[in-house]
Amino acid sequence: MVFKRLLGSLGVGGPEVDTVLDTDAVLPGGALTGQVHMKGGGADFAVEHITLELVARVEAEHDGGESDGTVVFERFTVGGNFRLAEDERLSIPFSVVLPWETPVTELHGQPLGIALGVRTEVSVAGARDKGDLDQLSVRPLPVQEAVLEALGQLGFGFRSADLEYGHIRGTGQQLPFYQEIELTPSAQYAHQVNEIEVTFLADPGGMEVVLEADKRGGLFSGGHDAVTRFTVSHYDVGQVNWYAEVDGWMRQLIEHRAAYGSHGPHASYGHGDAYHGGGHHGHGGHHHDEGHGQRSGPGMGTVIAAGAAGLAVGVVGGMVAAEVVDEVGDFFEGDEEEGDEG
Structure with a gap:
């Protein structure tokens, strides 16, 4: 040894x-x-x-x-x-x-x-x-993997991931930083959106999914960011049609032009409402409202298996993999020279 x-x-x-x-x-x-x-x-x-x-x-x-x-x-x-x-x-x-x-x-x-x-x-x-x-x-947790695989099946591609210091208003975030997974838009939305950012905030009962779209500006208007937030449960992950669910999230995020201050339903499953203890009401620009998504029958397992490589293909495609390996290596080699925060 x-x-x-x-x-x-x-x-x-x-x-x-x-x-x-x-x-x-x-x-x-x-x-x-x-x-x-x-x-x-x-x-x-x-x-x-x-x-x-x-x-x-x-x-x-x-x-x-x-x-x-x-x-x-x-x-x-x-x-x-x-x-x-x-x-x-x-x-x-x-x-x-x-x-x-x-x-x-x-x-x-x-x-x-x-x-x-x-x-x-x-x-x-x-x-x-x-x-x-x-x-x-x-x-990833099963519910995180289900959301990411659905995004891959919908045509969104992995661009990068990082950790941002700070707190997302209106959420139950506990750590002093949050993870952003940046995605390239699917062909359906490429003319409307530059990129999508996904943040998962899990807790013992479920998970908040914060979605942000960097919208393209039109001829007479500048681009802007839209933010929505959804709550899902760890339970019955295999019983949810995640392809349809996440597709609905994206439509709501991108197609509701007045994203700041507009309201739309959360997707709540099983114990999704109970675990947060009324914490659905956010602040600032986050999308928040009470509501229930419809459960769908089983059968997504085969779809997930068939499309499981969705985002993973983007991870290993081209320069991305080499860049992330280099960056992680630098962190471990140079840690002793860096000061601690927090």
């Missing part, structure tokens, strides 16, 4: 650590399991705590433009208050639960360009040091 040098402030002979995750990819709201392997140094050391930090590379907009920074969005203490003897080898298992809003980093195994990591912090003999980052891969 190759240990990564830790606690450089203690010099030669300090303890070493290596954190190993059990699985290649996890789900938002799911368990992240693994082990922290420690190797004692040239003397006995008192280990005060072992903490795992979930970190993300996030873009922040400000007056000077945009900049990237590393944000810690969750911390878990997984051990501590023990003595590590000279040259002793010790393994500490852990199981922690990811936040439901943890961003998705891959679709059908293809990277989206989102850089997430697990960083191990160990406090020994009064010195606190952060180890190297381990890459964290997160695959």
